[in-house]
Amino acid sequence: MKRTIFGNQLLPWLLLAPQLAITAVFFLWPAGQAVWQSFLRQDAFGLKTSFVGLTNYAALLGDAKYLNAVQVTVVFSIAVAALSMGVALMLALAVDRGLRGARAYTTLLVWPYAVAPAVAGVMWWFLFNPTIGILPYALRAVGYDWNHGLQPRDAMTLVVIAASWKQISYNFLFFVAGLQAIPGSLREAAAIDGAGPARRFATITFPLLSPTTFFLLVVNVVYTMFDTFAVIHATTQGGPMQSTTILVYKVFDDGFLGLNLGASGAQSVVLMGIVIVLTVVQFRFIERRVEY
Amino acid sequence: MAAITLDNVGKTYAGGTRALSGMSIDIAPGEFVVLVGPSGCGKSTLLRMIAGLETVTEGTIRIGERVVNTVEPADRNIAMVFQNYALYPHMTVRQNLAYGLKNRGTPRDEIDRRVAEAAQILEIGPYLDRKPRQLSGGQRQRVAMGRAIVREPAAFLFDEPLSNLDAKLRVTMRSEIRQLQRRLGTTSVYVTHDQVEAMTLADRLVVLNAGRIEQIGTPLQVYRHPATTFVAGFIGAPAMNLLPAQIADGQLHLAGAAVAPMTRAGGPVTLGIRPEDLRRDPAGPIRMRLRHVEELGHARLLHGQIGDSAAVCTVTDTAPPDPEIRLSIDPGQCHLFDAQTGARLTGA
Ligand SMILES: Nc1ncnc2c1ncn2[C@@H]1O[C@H](COP(=O)(O)OP(=O)(O)OP(=O)(O)O)[C@@H](O)[C@H]1O
Ligand SMILES: [Mg+2]
Numbered sequence: 215m216k217r218t219i220f221g222n223q224l225l226p227w228l229l230l231a232p233q234l235a236i237t238a239v240f241f242l243w244p245a246g247q248a249v250w251q252s253f254l255r256q257d258a259f260g261l262k263t264s265f266v267g268l269t270n271y272a273a274l275l276g277d278a279k280y281l282n283a284v285q286v287t288v289v290f291s292i293a294v295a296a297l298s299m300g301v302a303l304m305l306a307l308a309v310d311r312g313l314r315g316a317r318a319y320t321t322l323l324v325w326p327y328a329v330a331p332a333v334a335g336v337m338w339w340f341l342f343n344p345t346i347g348i349l350p351y352a353l354r355a356v357g358y359d360w361n362h363g364l365q366p367r368d369a370m371t372l373v374v375i376a377a378s379w380k381q382i383s384y385n386f387l388f389f390v391a392g393l394q395a396i397p398g399s400l401r402e403a404a405a406i407d408g409a410g411p412a413r414r415f416a417t418i419t420f421p422l423l424s425p426t427t428f429f430l431l432v433v434n435v436v437y438t439m440f441d442t443f444a445v446i447h448a449t450t451q452g453g454p455m456q457s458t459t460i461l462v463y464k465v466f467d468d469g470f471l472g473l474n475l476g477a478s479g480a481q482s483v484v485l486m487g488i489v490i491v492l493t494v495v496q497f498r499f500i501e502r503r504v505e506y
Numbered sequence: 507m508a509a510i511t512l513d514n515v516g517k518t519y520a521g522g523t524r525a526l527s528g529m530s531i532d533i534a535p536g537e538f539v540v541l542v543g544p545s546g547c548g549k550s551t552l553l554r555m556i557a558g559l560e561t562v563t564e565g566t567i568r569i570g571e572r573v574v575n576t577v578e579p580a581d582r583n584i585a586m587v588f589q590n591y592a593l594y595p596h597m598t599v600r601q602n603l604a605y606g607l608k609n610r611g612t613p614r615d616e617i618d619r620r621v622a623e624a625a626q627i628l629e630i631g632p633y634l635d636r637k638p639r640q641l642s643g644g645q646r647q648r649v650a651m652g653r654a655i656v657r658e659p660a661a662f663l664f665d666e667p668l669s670n671l672d673a674k675l676r677v678t679m680r681s682e683i684r685q686l687q688r689r690l691g692t693t694s695v696y697v698t699h700d701q702v703e704a705m706t707l708a709d710r711l712v713v714l715n716a717g718r719i720e721q722i723g724t725p726l727q728v729y730r731h732p733a734t735t736f737v738a739g740f741i742g743a744p745a746m747n748l749l750p751a752q753i754a755d756g757q758l759h760l761a762g763a764a765v766a767p768m769t770r771a772g773g774p775v776t777l778g779i780r781p782e783d784l785r786r787d788p789a790g791p792i793r794m795r796l797r798h799v800e801e802l803g804h805a806r807l808l809h810g811q812i813g814d815s816a817a818v819c820t821v822t823d824t825a826p827p828d829p830e831i832r833l834s835i836d837p838g839q840c841h842l843f844d845a846q847t848g849a850r851l852t853g854a
Contacts, residue, residue: 248601406585
């Protein structure tokens with residue numbers, strides 16, 4: 215490794231300062247605030263603040279709405295990961311099999327990733343709008359009365375589709391790269407060994423793709439848990455009846471709208487813990503890869 | 507064990523690359539045929555067409571009595587050993603060997619029996635429960651062979667299976683492959699660009715160049731009677747000298763000197779002479795200006811120039827060579843080729 219010797223002891227710190235300042239102001243300080251607030255309780259008028267220890271955390275466990283948000287998050291994460299990875303894998307397999315026009319198709323598939331989540335959310339809001347949207351109109355024609363403003367199931371479907379849509383691009387690129395890393399001769403050997411296309415996929419391609427799949431699973435779960443706020447905010451705003459209120463959305467709901475900073479702080483500390491665990495899992499994975 | 511018959515087989519790739527044309531080869535049951543030729547001459551393409559991994563764009567391929575042009579690789583009853591071995595990295599050696607049998611619904615105890623037998627033949631028993639990445643190159647090579655033999659196929663197809671091994675191991679594995687093939691009697695088609703490997707393994711050689719067959723014959727036939735200048739230069743190491751010469755007045759003239767009596771119609775020819783057939787002879791008519799000497803231990807290669815052409819001469823004496831060496835040749839060891847087409851002139 216190349217080492218640079220600084221004559222001045224201060225210079226390296228000065229060079230690092232902007233980055234450190236940004237980290238401190240926008241991450242460490244708010245994080246510290248959240249941790250501190252999670253131990254406090256404010257009275258209804260915001261006049262008095264008292265230290266209450268772990269009471270806010272204990273309250274979370276007894277809060278039916280919080281437990282509902284946990285459940286919503288689990289369903290949402292699994293659904294988004296399954297949908298976006300499943301669709302992306304199918305598209306990647308099509309490209310890998312030498313589909314005609316694969317280049318154009320790959321370029322088109324990458325575009326959604328460039329669209330801001332909030333914009334995507336608004337787009338889906340229009341498409342699915344019960345009064346002016348084209349999709350509910352089409353669904354009514356086949357006898358389904360779509361209304362994500364009233365129907366929890368419709369609302370969940372909407373946010374899952376809206377959140378998966380752009381993630382498909384990302385997963386697709388990784389799956390294509392993963393497939394291309396598998397030597398063609400392995401699949402040829404399997405073909406000679408009497409395995410048809412389905413069996414070849416199940417016994418050769420899919421197991422060899424497992425490092426990519428596992429990596430994407432972690433990335434997608436992190437994405438759905440923490441990065442889909444804008445999508446939900448632009449479409450369902452957590453409703454109806456909390457049916458699409460995921461943990462991150464609840465932090466916002468309780469803290470900014472409900473002004474219950476203690477509860478909101480405790481929730482964000484829990485989320486921080488989850489991020490840390492997932493990050494560790496991912497780093498361990500990058501170091502070691504998945505064994506096959 | 508089955509015959510493989512290629513009838514006027516050709517291949518044009520989708521992009522328009524003409525890889526092969528006019529391939530007609532009859533491979534007898536149990537025969538070991540080696541396809542040899544320089545890089546890019548179409549050896550792998552031909553082998554992959556026999557395996558069913560590439561479409562056949564012209565002609566017919568038969569395995570046994572059956573035309574297999576459109577038959578799936580799995581249904582051709584062949585086994586292939588790949589250059590990179592293509593072992594399934596997530597399976598143990600045992601699972602690698604059993605995979606093809608399992609896919610074909612072979613009963614469990616039959617699979618176990620055949621895997622054990624192959625493991626014993628190839629001495630890979632101790633590694634059966636390892637993953638391929640825990641094996642050395644030579645061991646992987648044996649596993650790849652094992653995967654081919656457990657299937658008991660009608661034919662083995664090898665695509666440069668030894669090219670990833672070091673020189674010493676290559677020699678050992680070469681003779682093992684040969685012995686194994688003799689013992690099993692399975693028809694084999696083996697691709698290599700290494701002419702020593704080709705000579706030592708083959709019952710018959712097929713020399714390819716630029717998508718065409720140059721010559722088919724036993725190693726000795728090809729060595730002793732190369733059909734073209736290409737074959738003459740390709741088979742044998744160090745390569746045969748190919749020198750422009752003239753026939754006139756019943757003599758072969760090389761670089762202005764009459765070097766051997768030659769009773770055939772006059773005109774320009776290409777003279778082929780192996781380096782070991784250029785004899786050092788103080789009274790010889792051929793003068794070679796010496797450029798450099800390569801010491802091989804048991805012999806020396808003298809590199810030099812005869813007339814305007816580069817030439818090599820093998821000598822076993824250790825006398826320090828002069829800057830100009832006199833050489834002579836025996837007419838019986840001269841190969842004559844048409845100066846234009848490079849085809850062998852008959853009776854030479
Ligand atoms: N998939 C392909 N598409 C188009 N052209 C191809 C393809 N594969 C091979 N070729 C061309 O066909 C010709 C023969 O290739 P092939 O791989 O059979 O050569 P080879 O004799 O096996 O060479 P090597 O000793 O380097 O392996 C080459 O000109 C090559 O560029
Ligand atoms: Mg090749």
